Amino acid sequence: MKKKISNLVGSGKASDNSVDLEAYSYCSSETELKPGLVVWPQNIEQIRRIMLYANQSHAPIIIRGSGTSLVGGCVGGNNTVLSSEQMNKITKLDLKNKVIEVEAGIRIKDLNNALSEFKLLFPLVPFNPVKTIGGMIALNAVTKESQQLGRISEWVEEAEFVDGTGKYYTTKKKDVVIGKEGLTGFITRARLRLIEPPALSIDIFTFSELSQLLKQVRLLQKDVEVYFLEFFDKSIAKEMGFEQRYLLITSYTSLKGKNKTVLEVRKILEKLDSVHPLLRSKGYYHLQDPAVSIEKTYDLIDWCEKKKVGLHGHIGLGLFYAYFSREDKDLIKTFKSFIRRINGSFGGVFGIGSANKDFVNPVKKKEFIKLKDEYDYNNILNPGKIINYR
Ligand SMILES: Cc1cc2nc3c(=O)[nH]c(=O)nc-3n(C[C@H](O)[C@H](O)[C@H](O)COP(=O)(O)OP(=O)(O)OC[C@H]3O[C@@H](n4cnc5c(N)ncnc54)[C@H](O)[C@@H]3O)c2cc1C
Known part of the structure; x- marks a missing residue:
């Protein structure tokens, strides 16, 4: 396998060296699975040939971006890990129409750094900006800005990909790969819409009562100027340097918020970005992504508070991040049962992968089977993720 693939990609672009295999055994979850080979393709033709070969020899391929799954x-x-890391170029920038074409391995942070000199922005900015555009498209990523801007699917005009049989698709098929977690094809390039960075203002609300918080959320959900609506529980609020009360940070695409100078806004945004690393440094290693309706938000916050589970979330969208420590394995099981009981789900932010397979409903399973039949009938792409195909 290594010899054949090395011939396809050239020397130094495929490795079964133990250091590389170790480095690509991890993602941001606790799952650890050592691959047999790591490959860094340089162009679409190489990916196409690798897929053709893998399809013929029934060799499983795991597609990887930055590995933050x-x-x-x-x-x-x-398996063979096929990494997009070295396909990370900007291939076209259309300033007039505010559209950019990029290779899938570009990291969102590098993309926005490059765009800043043109006063443009790819507006969905995750807390962890090392993610690749390919990884975000594969997950149909949601970020705090999704409150106003929707998911990444609304910002992707086209996504090119190579399917599991080696066929290369250039246009009008983006739905085959958006949100499909690499089960249908390797996204090679995308055409993205951009905006001028909006002038934001921010309000910070704190509450002692949950009912007051939810009343405010309902009000703000109706406000079209709300850009994001982030909730933090009392303990996280305290860690962030606020009062120990329920915290709601709301940003607007107008200047009606109390904090409106560039410095004030930047300071608050930096605080938001610091939450994940801060909680990780306190020992909260396990993240879960419960999704619940606004009617069940009270129950979720109340449960987490009683069990001392940290909770933060895009509250207007019903999407949350629940923080557990390494010792909380049993508590996570109880939490999953609780979320099921209140008709919630998992995977709305982090995807399904192998961890959330229990939460895939029959309709979604059928949809994936149909796509696999058409684009990867030998099941070489990300086998065992989301569904058990064949
Ligand atoms: C602290 C933290 C915070 C996070 N917050 C968010 C958040 O706010 N919103 C959110 O959506 N996610 C979040 N995530 C989850 C994760 O970062 C996202 O799923 C992200 O989109 C993954 O990007 P990546 O480049 O790291 O992809 P990887 O982790 O390498 O891969 C993720 C999935 O995408 C597939 N994939 C990657 N590249 C391609 C490609 N080129 N073609 C086809 N499939 C591909 C992989 O096979 C895999 O199934 C967070 C993770 C962490 C650790």
Whole structure:
């Protein structure tokens, strides 16, 4: 396998060296699966040939971006990891129409750094900006800005990809790969819409009563100027340097918020970005992504508070991040049962991967089987993720 693939990609672009295999055994979850080979393709033709070969020889491929998956999506035991990391160029920038074409391996942070000199922005900015555009498209990523701007699917005009049989698709098929977690194809390039960075203002609300918080959320949900609506529980609020009360940070695409100078806004945004690393440094290693309706938000916050589970979330969208420590394995099981009981789900932010397979409903399963039949009938792409195909 290594010899054949090395011939396809050239020397130094495929490795079964133990250091590389170790480095690609991990993602941001606790799943650890050592691959048999790591490959860094340089162009679409190489990916196409690798897929053709893998399809013929029934050799499983795991597609990988930056490896920040929290659901074991980008690791696979003994498989070949196909990394997008070295396909990270901007291939076209259309300033007039505010559209950019990029290779899938570009990291969102590098993309926005490059765009800043043109006063443009790819507006969905995750807390962890090392993610690749390919990884975000594969997850149909949601970020705090999704409150106003929707998911990444609304910002992707086109996504090119190579499917599991080696066929290359250039246009009008983006839905085959958006949100499909690499089960249908390797996204090679995308055409993205951009905006001018909006002038934001921010309000900070704190509450002692949950009912007051939810009343405010309902009000703000109706406000079209709300850009994001972030909730933090009392303990996280305290860690962030606020009062120990329920905290709601709301940003507007107008200047009606109390904090409106560039410095004030930047300071608050930096605080938001610091939450994940801060909680990780306090020992909260396990992240879960419960999704609940606004009617069940009270129950979720109340449960987490009683069990001392940290909770933060895009509250207007009903999407949350629940923080657990390493010792909380049993508590996570109880939490999953609780979320099921209140008709909630998992995977709305982090995807399904191998960790959230229990939460895939029959309709979604059928949809994936149909796509696999058409684009990857030998099941070489990310096998065992989301569904058990064949
Ligand atoms: C602290 C933290 C915070 C997070 N917050 C968010 C958040 O706010 N919103 C959010 O959506 N996610 C979040 N995540 C989850 C994760 O970062 C996202 O799923 C992200 O989109 C993964 O990007 P990546 O480049 O690291 O992809 P990887 O982790 O390498 O891969 C993720 C999945 O995408 C597939 N994939 C990657 N590249 C391609 C490609 N080129 N073609 C086809 N499939 C591909 C992989 O096979 C895998 O299934 C967070 C993770 C962490 C650790």
